[in-house]
Amino acid sequence: MTSTPAASAPLLSIRDLSTWFHTGGRSVARAVDGVSFDVMPHETVGLVGESGCGKSVTSLSILRLIERPGRIEPGSRIDFEGRDLLSLDDRAIRAIRGNRISMIFQEPMTSLNPVFTVGDQIAEVARVHSTASRREAWERAVDMLQQVGVPAPADRAREYPHQLSGGLRQRAMIAMALMMHPALLIADEPTTALDVTIQAQILELLAELQTRVGMSILLITHDLGVIAESATRVLVMYAGQIVEEAPVRTLFDAAHHPYTEGLLSAMPRLGDRRERLTVIPGTVPSPTQWPAGCRFHDRCAYAWDRCRTDAPPLYQIGAGHVSRCHLAAEPARRRAPAFAAAAPAS
Amino acid sequence: MARLLLRRAIHGALIIWLVATATFFLLHLAPGDPIAASLDSPLTPPVVRTHYRHEYGLDQPLSVQYGRWLVMMAHGDFGFSFPHRRPVSSVIASALPNTLLLMGVALLLSFVAGIALGLIQARHRGRPLDWGLGLGSLFFYSMPDFWLALMLLFLFAFVWHVFPVTGMFDPVMYPYYGFWQRVGDRLWHLVLPACTLALLSAAAIARFQRAALLDVAGEDFVLTARAKGVSERGVWLHHVLRNALLPVITLFGLALPVLLGGSVFVEKVFSWPGMGLLTVEAIGTRDYPLLCAAVVIASVLVIGGSFVADALYAVVDPRVRLE
Numbered sequence: 001m002t003s004t005p006a007a008s009a010p011l012l013s014i015r016d017l018s019t020w021f022h023t024g025g026r027s028v029a030r031a032v033d034g035v036s037f038d039v040m041p042h043e044t045v046g047l048v049g050e051s052g053c054g055k056s057v058t059s060l061s062i063l064r065l066i067e068r069p070g071r072i073e074p075g076s077r078i079d080f081e082g083r084d085l086l087s088l089d090d091r092a093i094r095a096i097r098g099n100r101i102s103m104i105f106q107e108p109m110t111s112l113n114p115v116f117t118v119g120d121q122i123a124e125v126a127r128v129h130s131t132a133s134r135r136e137a138w139e140r141a142v143d144m145l146q147q148v149g150v151p152a153p154a155d156r157a158r159e160y161p162h163q164l165s166g167g168l169r170q171r172a173m174i175a176m177a178l179m180m181h182p183a184l185l186i187a188d189e190p191t192t193a194l195d196v197t198i199q200a201q202i203l204e205l206l207a208e209l210q211t212r213v214g215m216s217i218l219l220i221t222h223d224l225g226v227i228a229e230s231a232t233r234v235l236v237m238y239a240g241q242i243v244e245e246a247p248v249r250t251l252f253d254a255a256h257h258p259y260t261e262g263l264l265s266a267m268p269r270l271g272d273r274r275e276r277l278t279v280i281p282g283t284v285p286s287p288t289q290w291p292a293g294c295r296f297h298d299r300c301a302y303a304w305d306r307c308r309t310d311a312p313p314l315y316q317i318g319a320g321h322v323s324r325c326h327l328a329a330e331p332a333r334r335r336a337p338a339f340a341a342a343a344p345a346s
Numbered sequence: 347m348a349r350l351l352l353r354r355a356i357h358g359a360l361i362i363w364l365v366a367t368a369t370f371f372l373l374h375l376a377p378g379d380p381i382a383a384s385l386d387s388p389l390t391p392p393v394v395r396t397h398y399r400h401e402y403g404l405d406q407p408l409s410v411q412y413g414r415w416l417v418m419m420a421h422g423d424f425g426f427s428f429p430h431r432r433p434v435s436s437v438i439a440s441a442l443p444n445t446l447l448l449m450g451v452a453l454l455l456s457f458v459a460g461i462a463l464g465l466i467q468a469r470h471r472g473r474p475l476d477w478g479l480g481l482g483s484l485f486f487y488s489m490p491d492f493w494l495a496l497m498l499l500f501l502f503a504f505v506w507h508v509f510p511v512t513g514m515f516d517p518v519m520y521p522y523y524g525f526w527q528r529v530g531d532r533l534w535h536l537v538l539p540a541c542t543l544a545l546l547s548a549a550a551i552a553r554f555q556r557a558a559l560l561d562v563a564g565e566d567f568v569l570t571a572r573a574k575g576v577s578e579r580g581v582w583l584h585h586v587l588r589n590a591l592l593p594v595i596t597l598f599g600l601a602l603p604v605l606l607g608g609s610v611f612v613e614k615v616f617s618w619p620g621m622g623l624l625t626v627e628a629i630g631t632r633d634y635p636l637l638c639a640a641v642v643i644a645s646v647l648v649i650g651g652s653f654v655a656d657a658l659y660a661v662v663d664p665r666v667r668l669e
C-alpha cells in the first residue's frame with residue numbers, strides 16, 4: 001500500500017512532547033524534550049536512535065504509561081483520531097489502550113505474565129474492551145493466535161509463557177495487541193531479543209497483518225536494517241529530540257544530519273564482512289545535562305563555534321525531509337567526509 | 347510435582363521422628379521422673395515406689411523405654427498422664443481443638459490483614475498512607491508477644507470492658523445460652539487472643555507483602571497489562587498480587603512456628619485452655635508423656651504447615667506445577 005501523507009489527516013499527531021523525570025534533588029532528566037511528529041493512516045514510521053535517546057519514553061508517553069517520577073510536561077500535545085489524549089480522564093485513556101492503540105515490547109518472555117496461560121492473557125483484552133463472555137473471548141484469542149501463524153492454536157492457548165519459544169511468545173504478544181484491530185500499533189524493538197531468522201518472520205508477519213487490519217505502525221528500533229525493510233518514513237532521535245525526519249529512501253541515499261550519517265556508517269551492510277567498523281565517537285550525553293547549543297556538537301566531525309552556542313532548529317531540506325543541523329544554513333562547511341578529520345574544525 | 351510433594355512428605359516424617367527422639371532423650375536426661383513428684387516423698391515406702399516404677403517401665407534401660415515409646419506412638423498411644431490421671435490422648439483431645447481454633451482464626455486473620463495492608467501500602471507507595479501504615483506495622487512487628495497480649499488485655503478487658511478477660515466462654519451464663527448465643531459468646535471470647543496472635547504476624551506479613559508487590563510492580567508484564575487497558579484495580583489484584591503471593595506463601599510455612607510459639611504466651615495470658623497452656627503446666631509437673639506428645643504434635647503442625655505451603659506454591663505457580 002502506498003500512502004499519500006499530504007492528502008489525508010494524520011492519525012496521530014504529536015506536538016512539543018516533553019517527558020521529564022523529576023528524580024529527586026534538583027536534577028531533572030529531560031528524557032524526551034520537545035518532540036513533534038505525525039503518523040498517517042496505514043503507514044509505518046520508523047523511530048531510530050542509540051540506546052537512551054528517549055525512544056521508549058516517547059512511545060510510553062503516547063499511551064500515558066509514564067509513571068512517577070516521570071511526567072508529561074504542560075504544553076505537550078498528543079492528538080489521536082481527533083482527540084487530545086493528554087486531556088482524557090483515566091477511564092477514557094484506558095479505553096484507548098490495547099483497543100485503538102496497542103503496544104508490543106522487546107522482551108516477549110518478561111512481557112507476558114508467567115502465572116496465566118497465553119490464551120487467558122490474550123482473551124483478557126477482549127474482556128476489558130468488549131462485553132464478550134469468557135468463552136467468546138477465549139475463542140477469539142484462539143482465532144487470533146491462528147491468524148498470527150501459531151500452529152495448533154487451541155493447544156498453545158492453554159500453555160504458559162515459559163512453555164513457548166521466543167518466536168511464539170512474540171507472536172502471542174502480537175495476537176494480544178491486534179485483538180481489537182487497533183488503528184495504531186507501537187512496536188518497541190519487537191525483534192531485538194529474537195534470533196535472525198525469527199526476526200525476519202516477525203517483521204514479515206507485521207507487514208502482512210498491517211495490510212489485513214489496515215493499521216499504522218510506529219516501529220522503534222536501533223537497527224537501521226529493520227527500518228530499511230519495513231518503514232516508509234524515518235524519524236531519527238538523539239538526546240531527547242528528533243534530529244532528522246525523511247522518507248526512508250531519502251534517508252538512506254541522502255542523509256543530512258551528521259548523526260544520521262554516523263548511524264548509517266555504523267550499520268553493517270549486506271555482504272559486508274567487516275564487523276561494525278564505524279561507531280560514532282564519544283558517548284551519549286546524560287539527559288540531566290544536555291550539552292548547550294547542538295546536543296550532538298561534541299561528537300560531531302563538522303562542529304564549529306555556532307554549534308556550541310546556538311541550538312539548531314529543524315531546517316527544511318526537501319519534501320518531507322527536515323534536519324536539526326546548522327549545515328543546512330552553511331552547507332559549505334561539510335568539506336571533509338564524516339569522522340575522517342580527528343579534530344573538529346574550528 | 348507429585349514426586350516433589352512425596353519427597354517433602356518423606357522428609358517431613360523423618361524430621362518429626364528426629365524431633366520426637368530428641369525430645370524423648372532430652373526429657374529423660376533431666377533429673378527426676380514422671381512419678382517422682384507424687385511418690386518421692388519420704389512417707390512413701392520404697393516398695394511402693396519400686397512397684398510403680400516397675401509398673402510403668404521406668405526401671406527399664408532407656409533404650410527399651412525408647413523402643414516401647416516408639417511402638418506406642420506409632421499406634422497413636424501417647425501413654426498416661428499422672429498429674430491428669432488420664433491417658434495423654436484424652437488430655438490432648440480436649441486441648442488441641444481449642445488451640446487449632448485459636449491458631450486457625452489467627453492465621454486466617456493475619457494473612458487476610460497482612461496481604462490487604464501490604465496491598466494498600468504498595469498502591470500508595472511513598473505517600474503518607476504508606477509510611478503511616480508502615481510505621482504502625484513496625485510498631486507491632488517489634489513488640490514482644492507477651493507484652494502485646496498483656497497490653498491488649500489491660501486496655502480492652504480492664505479499662506474499656508469491651509471484651510471478656512479470660513477463658514473460652516462465660517463461666518456462669520454459658521449453660522443457659524441457646525445455640526446461637528453460645529456461638530456468639532465463644533466468638534466474643536476469641537476476639538482478643540486471636541487478634542493478639544494475628545497482629546504479631548500480620549505486621550510481618552504486611553511488610554513482606556508490600557516488598558513483594560513492589561518488586562512485581564516493576565516487571566515488564568505489568569506494563570503490558572496497563573498497555574492492554576486493564577484498570578489499576580485489575581493490574582494490582584490480578585496481575586501483580588497473583589505473582590506477589592508466591593513469596594508470601596513461603597511465609598505461611600514459616601508463620602506456623604511463630605504462631606505456635608506465640609500461642610504459648612497468649613494462652614497463658616488469656617487462660618485459653620489449649621496446648622500451650624497444657625505444655626507450660628506439663629513442664630512444671632514433669633509430665634513427660636504429655637510433654638513428648640505436645641512436642642510431637644507441634645512438630646507435626648509445623649511440618650504439615652510447610653507441606654501445605656509447598657502444595658499451595660505449586661498451585662499458584664505453573665512453572666513449579668508443570669515441572
Ligand SMILES: Nc1ncnc2c1ncn2[C@@H]1O[C@H](COP(=O)(O)OP(=O)(O)OP(=O)(O)O)[C@@H](O)[C@H]1O
Nearest residue numbers: 021023029031050051052053054055056057058287
Ligand atoms: N523511570 C525512569 N526514571 C528516570 N529516568 C528514566 C526513567 N525511564 C527512562 N529514563 C531515562 O530516559 C532516557 C530515555 O530512556 P528510553 O528508555 O526512552 O531510551 P531508549 O531510546 O528506549 O533506549 P533503548 O534503545 O535502550 O531502549 C534514559 O536516559 C533514561 O535514563
Ligand SMILES: [Mg+2]
Nearest residue numbers: 055056057188
Ligand atoms: Mg527502549
